[in-house]
Amino acid sequence: MFPAETDHYLPIHPEAPAFSEQATEQQILVTGIKVVDLLAPYQKGGKIGLFGGAGVGVGKTVLIMELINNVAKAHCWFLELAI
Template sequence: DFDQLESKTEMFETGLKVVDLLTPYVKGGKIGLFGGAGVGKTVLIQEMIMRVAKLHEGVSVFAGVGERTREGNDLIDEMTDSGVLDKTALVFGQMDEPPGTRLRVALAGLTMAEYFRDVQKQDVLFFIDNIFRFTQAGSEVSTLLGRMPSAVGYQPNLADEMGLL
């Protein structure tokens, strides 16, 4: 409900000094991590998941859209080794899956995050890796449904899909 929305801005302390100082995160906000392959985006995500579980006793939800099988296995192994798998929900639509599956993985992850927030009353960090692959899967589904692409080649309902997410 509208009357229950928080009007104050509260900072989320990650425990990572460089992040908290240079790019502080707002609770309830959205953050994009952009960079080339191999620069450490997933390492940063893993570190944040571990710190949320250990410092804040919160839950993290990770939706892997179009991930490689190896990356998913590595993430599960890392969460197991660090002892935070019980505070983490992982959902994957790997790159060999049909586009409809990859498209729905982000929404399934969002549903999990909403459950932890609304029903379990827990603080939640929700990660989608990779949002471009979500868009790409939507484009593939749109093509399979015979929809006419927009002028730049994306699906005509891209804004609706992103807004829903």
């Protein structure tokens, strides 16, 4: 890879926002997966559990990849993933 040429750099570990600047209301993370959004909506900034011992071939990896893809598209991120 080559270094990016820019006049603007940001630190990898920026300072945390002040407590008064943090949001206090709960927001729902729209995943773009209709079943998840309807039956088990995820909270922004919350923890998400996924059954890891559900067995082989039940779609755990597909679900995670769809979540990453849909959230990245909603925020106009560019992703390059290698599994």
